[in-house]
Amino acid sequence: MLSFVQTALQKRVDDFHAHERIDFDFHRSSVASSGNERLKRAIDNAVLRSDRGRSLKLLELPDSDKLRDLAGEIKQHTLDHLDYYLEQTAINVEKRGGQVHFASTGAEAKKIILDIVHKANCHNVIKSKSMVSEEIELAHVMEAAGINVIETDLGEFIVQIDHDKPSHIVTPIIHKDKESIAELFSNYFGTPYNCDPDALTKQAREYLRDVFRKADLGMTGGNFIVAETGDICCVENEGNVRQSMTTPRVLISLIGIEKLVPRMADLSVMLKLLARSATGQSMTVYSSIFSGVRKAGERDGPDEFHLVLMDNGRTEILASEEYRETLRCIRCGACLNACPIYRKIGGHSYGSVYPGPIGALLTPMFQGLGEYKDLPNASSLCGACYEACPVKINIPKHLISLRRDIVDQKISSPIERIIYRIWAWTYMATWRYKLISFGQKTVLRLQAGGSSWLKRLPPPGSGWTQVRDMPTPAAKTFREMWNAK
Amino acid sequence: MNDPSNVLGKVRRSLGRTAPLTRAPVPPSLSEPLIRLVLSDIGLPQLFEKKALENKIGVTPLRVDDLAAELVAFLHSKHVKTVAVPKSAFLDRIGAVDALRAAGFVVSTWDEMTVDDMYDVDASVTDVWKAVAETGSLVVRASPEHGRCLSLIPPLHVAIVEPKNCVADLIDLFETATASGDASAFTIITGPSKTSDIEMNLVIGVHGPEKVHVFLLA
C-alpha cells in the first residue's frame, strides 16, 4: 500500500517536472527589466545600502583583506579534502542520533525528503529560507505531493503566496514595493489594504505563529557544517529557523556538500565576515548551532533529525581545479550588491535562483553552458564582485574562462563565430583596420547628423543601442591625431 | 549513512583520489591577531553593555540585591502577567522566581510546560550560558532545564547576566563550545527579532521576541 502511494506521489512529482519548461532568453529578460525604472530604483536603493554597509562594517576588523584571505583558504582547504570532511561530518551527526543521506541529484534529494515526510507521517511543514531548496524547487514539489508546506521567512512567504520567484539570495523580495505586498495581503487574507511595513509584518507574524504551533516537520538549510562536531550553523534575523529547530518533532536540514568547515573555531572567521558582507551587520540576530536529536530529558527540539547532503552538479565543479574555488561561496550576496549589472537588471533576468556575478558562474556550471551561454557575458569585468567577496572567489577571471569555454566548445551561434573571424582578420592588417575605421566613422557621423549621440546603430550593432545611446565617433581618429602631432 | 549513488566516491574521484586519506588533513592555522577584535579581558561587562545597546538590547546594570525589585517593576511596566522561567539553580539562588511569584505574576517553570504553553506566555526570564562582549550577544544553550523555545516564543525575553558569563570574543565562545561540546544546540542572540524584507524598512519583532532586555549583575 505504502509503495503504491509512493509511486503515485513520484508520478505527481515527475509530472510537475515535465511541466517545468526551461525557456530562458537572457537578452529578452534583461532588456525587459532594464527598461523598468521603478524596479531599477527599488533595487538600486536596497542594494547600494547593503554595499555601503558592508564597506563600513569591514572597517571594524583588524585587517579585513587578510581575514578574507584566511576565510578563502579555510574553504579551499575543505574543498580540497572534501571526502575526508564529509565522512567526518556523517560520523559525528550519526553519533548525535541524526541520520545522514547523500543525494547525487536534486531529484534524489527530493525523493529522500518526501520519503522522510511520509515515513514520519508529517503533514505540516515549516520551511525556512535556503538557497539549495530554491535550487531544486523543493516547496513546489512538496506542495505537488499534497504536503502543507509554508515558507516562514517573511520575504519567502510573500514570494510563496504571490507565486513569484526570489530575486536576491539574501533579500528575496527587493523587486517588490510595499504597495504590491499590501495588495497581495489584502487579497490573500481578505483584510483591508494597509501598506505600512510594520502592519504587514505583524499580519504575517500572527498568521505564521499559528502555523508554527501546528508544525510537525521543520526544514532548514545551513550556512556552515562543522565537520569535527557535526554541527549545522544557520544564521538569520527573524527567528523562523529557530522555530524549525525547536517546535516540530522532525527536522530535516538540506545542505549542499560544499558548505563544510573543518572546525568549530572556523565559525569565528566565517561569522565575522558573513553578516558584515551580506547586510552590513556585525552579527545576524540569531546564529544557531545544532545537530542530532534532542538529548535525554530535553523537552523541545526534534526527536528525529536528518541531514541531507546534496551534490547536484557540485562534484563536476569540484573536479575542475580551475573552477573548484567557486564552491567556496558562502552565499552572502555581496557580489550582487556590488555589481553594476545586477543593479540595472535585477535578479530575475538571470533566469535562475543564483543571480548576479556568482549566478553568472554557477548557473551555467550547474545547468550547462548551452542555455545560459549569455550569462558569462553579463558582466563589465569591473572586478567589484571580486573586491567584495569574503572568500575571495576571483569571479571576473572565471567569467572570462567561461567565455573561453563557450568559444572552445563552439556553443556560440555560427553567425557570431563568422563575425568574430572577420573581425579578427580585419584587425590583422593596418590597411584593413584603417579602411574599416574610416568607413565606420563616416557612416556613423553621417547618421548622427551633427548630434553627439547615436540613438540607433545599424545591425548587427542594433541590439547594443536598444537600451543605450552610443557616442558619435570623433571627427578625427586617434591615428589621425597622432600623425598630425 | 545512506549514500545510494555513492556521492562520497564521486567526491573522491573529483579530487583525483581513489582511496580515503590515511592521515587527517591539517587546516590553515587561525591567526588570532587577524580574527580577534577584543584583546583584553578587562571591562568585559561594560563592553558587553555597550555593544548590546547598539543591537537594541535593553540593559539595566545593577547589584544583585536590587534585582528582585527592578525585575518586578520592569515586568509590570511591560504589562506582563504570565512568565516562563527555566529550571535554574542560579535564578532560584538570587531569588528571582520567588520575587516574581510574590509580586503576583503567574510563573511557570520549563520542566512543567510544553512548547505549546509557551505561546500563551507574556515573557520569559532566563539565565544565559554565555554573553559575548565583542558583539553584545547572549548565548543560550539547550538542556533539559533550559528549553530552546524559552528565548524564542514569548514576545519579551528578559535575560539575567552575571559578569562571569562574559567571554571576550567569538573566538573564545567557540573555543568554550568545542571544549564543552555536549549540547544539542546553542543560539547566539544579538538583538530582538527583526526583518528588513519590505523595501529595506527595519521592522522589529517578527518570529522571535520583539524585545530583549538584560539585567546585568555587578
Ligand code: SF4
Ligand atoms: S561569490 Fe563571494 S560575494 Fe558572491 S555570494 Fe558567494 S561568497 Fe558572497
